[in-house]
Amino acid sequence: MTANMPRALALVLAALTACTSSAGSSTAAPSPSRSALPTTERPVAVATSAVTRGDPLRCTARIEIAPVPDVFEGEWAPDSRRIAVSYIRLKPSRENVTGTEEDQRLAVIDVVSGAVQELGQGSEPKWSASGRLLAYWMDDLDLRIAEGATIIARFRPTEPDVRWIGEELLFWQGPEIRAWSAAGVRTVSRVAAGDEPRYPSDDAYFSADGELFTITRYGPGATERRLLGTTATGATTPIGTADTRFVEWSPRGHTLLLRSADTVTLRYDDGRTVSERRSALPGVVHAWTADGLLLFGSVSPTVPAGDAYDRFTVWGGARSGETATLPNLYGIRAFSPNGAYFAGVSRTGVRSSQLEIYRCSATWETDLAADEDVRARARKIAGDPLKLIRPTAGAYTSYVQRDHTGIDVAGPYGSLIYAGNDGVVTGVGVHPFGGNYVCVTQPDGIELCTYHNSVPLVRPGDRVVRGQPIALIGMSGITTGPHTHWEAKVNGEIVDPLAY
Numbered sequence: 430m431t432a433n434m435p436r437a438l439a440l441v442l443a444a445l446t447a448c449t450s451s452a453g454s455s456t457a458a459p460s461p462s463r464s465a466l467p468t469t470e471r472p473v474a475v476a477t478s479a480v481t482r483g484d485p486l487r488c489t490a491r492i493e494i495a496p497v498p499d500v501f502e503g504e505w506a507p508d509s510r511r512i513a514v515s516y517i518r519l520k521p522s523r524e525n526v527t528g529t530e531e532d533q534r535l536a537v538i539d540v541v542s543g544a545v546q547e548l549g550q551g552s553e554p555k556w557s558a559s560g561r562l563l564a565y566w567m568d569d570l571d572l573r574i575a576e577g578a579t580i581i582a583r584f585r586p587t588e589p590d591v592r593w594i595g596e597e598l599l600f601w602q603g604p605e606i607r608a609w610s611a612a613g614v615r616t617v618s619r620v621a622a623g624d625e626p627r628y629p630s631d632d633a634y635f636s637a638d639g640e641l642f643t644i645t646r647y648g649p650g651a652t653e654r655r656l657l658g659t660t661a662t663g664a665t666t667p668i669g670t671a672d673t674r675f676v677e678w679s680p681r682g683h684t685l686l687l688r689s690a691d692t693v694t695l696r697y698d699d700g701r702t703v704s705e706r707r708s709a710l711p712g713v714v715h716a717w718t719a720d721g722l723l724l725f726g727s728v729s730p731t732v733p734a735g736d737a738y739d740r741f742t743v744w745g746g747a748r749s750g751e752t753a754t755l756p757n758l759y760g761i762r763a764f765s766p767n768g769a770y771f772a773g774v775s776r777t778g779v780r781s782s783q784l785e786i787y788r789c790s791a792t793w794e795t796d797l798a799a800d801e802d803v804r805a806r807a808r809k810i811a812g813d814p815l816k817l818i819r820p821t822a823g824a825y826t827s828y829v830q831r832d833h834t835g836i837d838v839a840g841p842y843g844s845l846i847y848a849g850n851d852g853v854v855t856g857v858g859v860h861p862f863g864g865n866y867v868c869v870t871q872p873d874g875i876e877l878c879t880y881h882n883s884v885p886l887v888r889p890g891d892r893v894v895r896g897q898p899i900a901l902i903g904m905s906g907i908t909t910g911p912h913t914h915w916e917a918k919v920n921g922e923i924v925d926p927l928a929y
């Protein structure tokens with residue numbers, strides 16, 4: 430694994446040094462107004478009103494950070510102060526109709542000091558328990574482990590999902606689960622012949638504590654099979670039903686969420702399960718608190734996002750019925766590990782976005798109606814002749830060209846997918862290669878469909894509005910990774926959604 434590392438290391442280090450020095454200096458300096466503040470825990474808006482004092486599930490105070498555009502994923506550091514984000518940077522390309530390609534870059538943002546550290550090309554950042562080591566992927570398909578700006582390891586796991594347990598990193602190597610640490614690599618277990626996950630026809634995810642894992646096996650149509658495994662032994666057992674479309678681990682322990690179109694099931698750490706009909710829940714969108722409570726609620730249309738607060742309710746545990754108030758954001762939608770912050774993105778244009786951080790447990794509330802930044806973003810979107818909003822926080826990885834009939838927007842598994850414009854849901858089903866899809870037909874006759882979804886959040890006949898969540902990102906059908914295939918038709922003919 431490490432025999433030829435020094436040569437690769439030298440190249441990567443050169444790139445890292447260049448990126449860090451240029452971008453770090455332009456964004457790390459605090460603005461004059463900020464440096465005058467006694468603390469950074471200050472809302473951007475001038476108008477504030479009293480809120481319930483110290484309610485940890487109320488994240489209503491927008492904090493000032495350096496603008497970071499087009500962030501599509503984020504991973505809080507264990508210190509709850511830094512967040513590693515992947516964001517899009519445009520680079521010229523002759524290959525695409527837009528004349529650009531969307532490069533995926535990595536940066537670490539300190540939400541207290543405002544400092545931004547650029548790490549160069551990369552995605553899917555994961556912090557070790559100490560926050561000292563950061564694992565991430567690069568386009569060359571190698572995983573890097575960085576300590577500050579230094580790459581200390583580079584290797585090629587066979588599944589994208591890796592999981593830190595302390596300072597040891599669990600990863601898949603064919604049928605084996607292995608663990609990397611600074612001391613070397615050890616084999617933890619091996620799954621039975623035939624269970625081995627083969628990305629991207631399968632994907633695999635470790636639980637937060639690393640004790641268990643899931644493997645989902647995709648195929649044409651709705652032929653998914655799911656396995657639940659034990660990391661220490663490699664033993665697996667089928668999980669879910671023929672209707673299961675989505676599985677996700679809690680951010681603590683190994684509680685597992687399973688969703689179908691109509692049912693939600695929570696499998697607790699001790700193996701007990703609780704299920705509920707979707708129609709009996711307080712909303713179709715779920716979220717996890719930092720300590721692993723599962724929330725359900727509704728997300729207001731994300732146009733421009735960050736202009737409203739959404740109400741959620743704790744479901745399926747001792748604190749069932751407690752309420753949470755979360756900012757109307759899309760993309761990351763994650764609490765920091767200590768529950769102090771909630772991160773996501775708002776729309777700065779029909780196809781662009783920016784990182785937003787909100788303080789939880791705040792004793793004040795940002796008055797979003799009076800926030801000039803919110804109003805400016807809303808005006809820009811309203812004034813754009815293009816109407817279809819980017820359907821999810823993610824990068825365009827393939828365009829309408831030759832025999833490709835849509836735009837591929839890559840985003841993390843489970844991210845929310847949104848209606849591009851107002852319309853009526855005219856299709857929810859399974860396509861042999863496109864997997865789970867949702868189609869919305871607009872009053873102007875445009876039919877806009879999103880494929881390879883996991884679970885649909887709407888039903889045929891539903892009226893939806895622009896920016897309303899309609900599905901979660903998945904890998905159903907035949908895919909090369911989690912993304913949505915975003916396809917538009919006018920009078921049955923394929924058109925380019927980017928032109929509308």
Ligand SMILES: [Zn+2]
Nearest residue numbers: 835836837914
């Ligand atoms: Zn596609």
